Amino acid sequence: MRAVYPGSFDPFTPGHFNLVERARVLFDEVVVLVAVNSAKHPGTDGEDRAAAVRAVLPVEWTSVTVAAWSGLTSTYCRRHDVAVIVRGLRNTTDLQAEYQLAAMNQSLGVPTVFLPAQPELAAVSSTAVRTLAPER
Template sequence: MSTRAGVRAVYPGSFDPFTLGHLNVLSRARDLFDEVVVLVAVNGGKQPGVDEEQRAAAVRAVLPLEWSSVTVAAWRGLTAAYCHRHGAKVIVRGVRNTTDLQAECRLAAMNQSLGVPTVFLPARPDLVAVSSTAARTRGT
């Protein structure tokens, strides 16, 4: 009988703000992997309201205390570079629709070429319309 080390996954995003949809994807990722790092990243194409350290603190504040297998980190750089540096074996991404899936497939191909595969988790039907952009617009 062989034993293997726990699998660490990274769930990257700008999380501006962290929504119920993000929380649901994270909850399901916890069931699949031994550890999950919520990687609050800088996306040059987005203009967040606060910096990545503040967004990371906001994510930490909403995570249930009993989720001890989940950590939160702020990062400036490629997600694959973080994975290699911190021993993460897989990237987790949530997808709401075919538009998300097309964009995510392009990112997944790039990350795969850098040696890190991606797992897609589809949004729960009642959370498909939830987006950070909409939450910011509403001010919630």
């Protein structure tokens, strides 16, 4: 079964890495789908973020690919024969927001699987990493 793990990944954090590592054990293939959404004001464009993700994933993870995508995740799933969306949850606030997205994607024919964050990584967010990082 193919799964997609979508996100802005601005930047790709240890929590994201851990989620991909766990998802690749559960699914035959995992696509890390880098969202191209200018409304989020990412620090770099989608292709650059996708390249950065590729650079940190181990080459032996041959069942994991990375793609930049502009559009609905459910559209990508239908066009590329992906059966499920994988999302990480750090806390109950994430659950509330992710549940609404999951309901929308389910109505569009693509179910979502939630994976809880590892406790030691739950406090790490891309926003926090960007805030603490030196200017790019």
